[in-house]
Amino acid sequence: MAPLSKIFAVLAASFITLAIADQAPPVPTKGDFNVLTMNVGGISGAIDKDGVPEDQTNAKTIGKLFSSLGYKIINMQEDFHYNDNIYANVKYLFKSVPAPEVPNSDGLNTISAFTPNAFERVKWNKCSQASEFDCDTANGFTIMRAQIATGVFVDVYNLRADAGVKEEDKVARASNFDDLATYIDVMSAGNPVIILGDTSSLYTRQGDNPTIFVTRNGMRDAFVELHLNGVNPTVEKACKNPSVVQDCETTDKVFYRGSRQLQLEATYFNYESPKFISASGGVLSDHNPITVNFTWSVSALFQQSDLFGNPSGQWFNDLTSLPDSPKVETLTFRSGSELDQVRIGYVGGKELTHGGLGGGEKSMFLGNDEFWISARICQGGSGDQIKIYYLLATTSKGYTLAGGVESGQCVTYEPPSGWQIVGYMGRNTTEVTQLGFIYAPI
Known part of the structure; x- marks a missing residue:
C-alpha cells in the first residue's frame, strides 16, 4: 500500500468545505438510499468471455440507465476506455475524475447524488500476472466520504481485487483484502462503511477470504444477510447473466456496517442485469450489476x-x-x-x-x-x-x-x-x- 502521507496528498481542493454562514444544528433523523455496483468492462476493442462487446454504444446505454433508474451512489469497475461515453449521459451531483488511462488507471469511478467530503485512490500493494493482466493496470480501491445529510457521513469504498484462480492470484487477492481492511481500520475508524465492488472472490472457492471484512471490520454481507439467512454459502451456485434468481453468488459484493452514531440496515438486494439490456437484447456487461437499499437512522446516544x-x-x-x-x-x-x-x-x-x-x-x-x-x-x-x-x-x-x-x-x-x-x-x-x-x- 502507498504511504499514508502520499495517499493524503491526492485529495482535491474541490472537496474542502468552505462554509461561511453558521450552520443549523443537526437533529435526530432517518432516511434511505440505494447503491449500485457494476463492472462495466470498459476495455477498448475487447469482447469479454460472455461475448459482450465493450464499445461506445453499450457505454452510452449504461450511462442513460444509471440516470433513469435513479441510484444514489454508483461504483463502477473496469471503467477504462469509455468513461466519457458513460459520463455524457449521467446527470449527478458528483462524478469522480477518472485516473489516467491504462497502465495508470485503476478503472474505478464513482457517481453520487450526495456531496463527497473527500475522494481518494489507493493502489494495491501486490498484484499477480498468473492468470490475467492485473499488474498491467493500477488496480486498487477508492474511498468517497459521502455526506448523506447534515452530520451524517458514510465511507463508501469501491474495489477491483486481483482476479484469477491460480495460487499466485489468491495470494495477491488476500493481500488486496488485507490492504483494504487495514485502511478501513485506520481511515474509517468510528464511521459507517459500505464496500461495493468486484472482489474477484467467492465464499465457495478454496483460498478466498471475503470474510475478512466481517471478522476484522465488523461488517455484514448484504447478499448473505438478505438471501441466505446470514449463513455463508458452502456449495457453489453460479449466477447466470442476466440472473433472475437472488440466491446465486457472484464475485461482486456489498458489505456494510453502521456506527455508534448511525444505524445502517440493508433492506433489499437485487441483481439488476435484467434492467441493463442493450437495444439488440443482449446484456451490457459480463457482470450482474447489484443494487442494495439501505435505511439509516441517527442514534439516540450520539x-x-x-x-x-x-x-x-x-x-x-x-x-x-x-x-x-x-x-x-x-x-x-x-x-x-x-x-x-x-x-x-x-x-x-x-x-x-x-x-x-x-x-x-x-x-x-x-x-x-x-x-x-x-x-x-x-x-x-x-x-x-x-x-x-x-x-x-x-x-x-x-x-x-x-x-x-x-x-x-x-x-x-x-x-x-x-x-x-x-x-x-x-x-x-x-x-x-x-x-x-x-x-x-x-
Whole structure:
C-alpha cells in the first residue's frame, strides 16, 4: 500500500468545505438510499468471455440507465476506455475524475447524488500476472466520504481485487483484502462503511477470504444477510447473466456496517442485469450489476456536526473511545497563529488528543453542572494547504476557551437543545487540518 502521507496528498481542493454562514444544528433523523455496483468492462476493442462487446454504444446505454433508474451512489469497475461515453449521459451531483488511462488507471469511478467530503485512490500493494493482466493496470480501491445529510457521513469504498484462480492470484487477492481492511481500520475508524465492488472472490472457492471484512471490520454481507439467512454459502451456485434468481453468488459484493452514531440496515438486494439490456437484447456487461437499499437512522446516544477544513492527514474519531454517557471535564488547545492540537479530558481520567506539539497551551476546567455547548471554528489558507486557524469553545455557563487566530472562513456548531459537545472527529498532521464535533445528551 502507498504511504499514508502520499495517499493524503491526492485529495482535491474541490472537496474542502468552505462554509461561511453558521450552520443549523443537526437533529435526530432517518432516511434511505440505494447503491449500485457494476463492472462495466470498459476495455477498448475487447469482447469479454460472455461475448459482450465493450464499445461506445453499450457505454452510452449504461450511462442513460444509471440516470433513469435513479441510484444514489454508483461504483463502477473496469471503467477504462469509455468513461466519457458513460459520463455524457449521467446527470449527478458528483462524478469522480477518472485516473489516467491504462497502465495508470485503476478503472474505478464513482457517481453520487450526495456531496463527497473527500475522494481518494489507493493502489494495491501486490498484484499477480498468473492468470490475467492485473499488474498491467493500477488496480486498487477508492474511498468517497459521502455526506448523506447534515452530520451524517458514510465511507463508501469501491474495489477491483486481483482476479484469477491460480495460487499466485489468491495470494495477491488476500493481500488486496488485507490492504483494504487495514485502511478501513485506520481511515474509517468510528464511521459507517459500505464496500461495493468486484472482489474477484467467492465464499465457495478454496483460498478466498471475503470474510475478512466481517471478522476484522465488523461488517455484514448484504447478499448473505438478505438471501441466505446470514449463513455463508458452502456449495457453489453460479449466477447466470442476466440472473433472475437472488440466491446465486457472484464475485461482486456489498458489505456494510453502521456506527455508534448511525444505524445502517440493508433492506433489499437485487441483481439488476435484467434492467441493463442493450437495444439488440443482449446484456451490457459480463457482470450482474447489484443494487442494495439501505435505511439509516441517527442514534439516540450520539450525533455529529458537519466536517470543516481540509480532508488531508490522519483520520480520527472519538466515537471509538467514548463511553456511552461521557462528561467533559477539561478542554485544552495548543495554538499560535493556527490550531495545533486539541485535547479533551473526561470525568474518570480519560484524555483524547489530536494534532501536534506546536504553539502554546491553554486549558479550561468544566464544573459538574457545566457543559460544552458551542464551538466556533475558522479555517484559512488555500487549496490543499487549508487548515484550522481558530477554535472557540463556549460552555453552558458562558465561559470560553480560544485557540489560534480568528480569521478566514468561520462557522459555529451547536448541538440540539439538551445535548452537549463531547468529542472530536477530523484529520490531523502536526496540526489540526479538519474538525467536526460529537454530541451526546446532557
